[in-house]
Amino acid sequence: MGIKLSCIDVCHASRVVSNDFYLKHFEQQNKNVEHLLVDVMGRDKRFMFDEDETTLSLAVKVSKSVLDKANLKGRDIDVLVYSSILSEYISPATSILLHKELNLRTNAMCFDMNANCAGMAIALEHMSNYLISSKRAKRALIVGCDDDNSLIDSNNELCYGNYGHAACAIILEKVDDDCGVIDTEYYVNTKVSDKVMYPSRGFSNFFKSKNIDELCLKWLPFNSGFFVYPATEIIKRLLKNNGLTRNDISMFCLSQLALKNIKKIRELMNIDEGKSIYIGDKYGYTGTSSPFIALYESIKQGKIKRGDYVVFWTFGAGSQSIVMLYKY
Known part of the structure; x- marks a missing residue:
């Protein structure tokens, strides 16, 4: 099944x-x-x-x-x-x-x-x-x-x-x-849990605030390396544990938050640009849907077909990363 x-x-x-x-x-x-x-x-x-x-x-x-x-x-x-x-x-x-x-x-x-x-x-x-x-x-x-x-x-x-x-x-x-999720691993790092917050002072203060700045999403600078490097190690581990190599993967559908992150993962894993599609220049960053829009565009362009292996990587603020090995 x-x-x-x-x-x-x-x-x-x-x-x-x-x-x-x-x-x-x-x-x-x-x-x-x-x-x-x-x-x-x-x-x-x-x-x-x-x-x-x-x-x-x-x-x-x-x-x-x-x-x-x-x-x-x-x-x-x-x-x-x-x-x-x-x-x-x-x-x-x-x-x-x-x-x-x-x-x-x-x-x-x-x-x-x-x-x-x-x-x-x-x-x-x-x-x-x-x-x-x-x-x-x-x-x-x-x-x-x-x-x-x-x-x-x-x-x-x-x-x-x-x-x-x-x-x-x-x-x-x-x-x-024979298809679907093969393996998944998460990585949680809460050291930057205060860097991207909404509401910035919590909903308990949302309607009390008289300062418009406190009603906006709070986004402070943080170094993306703390989740990029663990992501590459997890990807390598999942591939090894399931008897695969990076050459077996048709597409790496990665978070589209920043092109810099994708380029770093390409460098660390020696992945070709053609196998790590970037669509953030066309769509902007779309949050939860971003790695799946990358999947959609890859299928549309004929880069992924049935039976191919795909790797997903994305993360949420706070932060929580997920790496998934998938058979399309």
């Missing part, structure tokens, strides 16, 4: 914003962010919400699209998981609103999860394990969409201009084929 990623689709926001907007924005503050934005983060353009677009509208759109693409209806889904750092609504859960829009069956399990940017990858592992153990459930729909941009301080050059808006949806299906 295997859990097949049977279908994947992506929907992005409608407005395209180039680096020029952010370069001019920070020039007015006497800040030159070109090196950070282009060389470190690797940004060029990004898709941004129009006035009537939200994480919920994109989630509904991509969910309907992936179901159509898979020739399925909402009633064919047994589990629906929605991953986001901050949903459009806290109550009810966004998964319930998606349930309504997709007309899922009444006995479908629905829940939202927040593991920050690692959420969708963690959901993939957990739902794969759930489908294997469940006597009833056969299919799961996982949807991810983040909107960090609306939370951040426009004066913070570390993150303003970094994000883009795009939702991704995947369908997992219980099959008799």
Whole structure:
């Protein structure tokens, strides 16, 4: 038995914003962010919400699209998981609103999860394990969409201009084929747990605050090496433990937070650029959906086919990394 990623689709926001907007924005503050934005983060353009677009509208759109693409209806889904750092609504859960829009069956399990940017990858592992153990459930729909941009301080050059808006949806299906999650390992390092915080003083103070800065996402400088180096060691370990080498991997779908991180992993593992796709210059950084948009683009470009091995690596603020060895 295997859990097949049977279908994947992506929907992005409608407005395209180039680096020029952010370069001019920070020039007015006497800040030159070109090196950070282009060389470190690797940004060029990004898709941004129009006035009537939200994480919920994109989630509904991509969910309907992936179901159509898979020739399925909402009633064919047994589990629906929605991953986001901050949903459009806290109550009810966004998964319930998606349930309504997709007309899922009444006995479908629905829940939202927040593991920050690692959420969708963690959901993939957990739902794969759930489908294997469940006597009833056969299919799961996982949807991810983040909107960090609306939370951040426009004066913070570390993150303003970094994000883009795009939702991704995947369908997992219980099959008799040899496919799915092979191995997974996590790495938690809480030394930087105070570097990316929202709300900056907690929800207990959110409505008491009279300072607008305290209502924004707090993003302080931190060294990315503390999760890049462990990631490469975990990848090497997972490959060795499962009798594989880097040459057996068709694609490394890595976090799209910063091009600099991907380049460092390429260097440390001697991975070709063609096997570690970067799409952050087109989409911006999309948070929870970013490694799966990399997967989507790789499949679309013919770089991944059925039976190929894929490595996922991403991390959430705080921080928690996940490395996953996967057979597509």
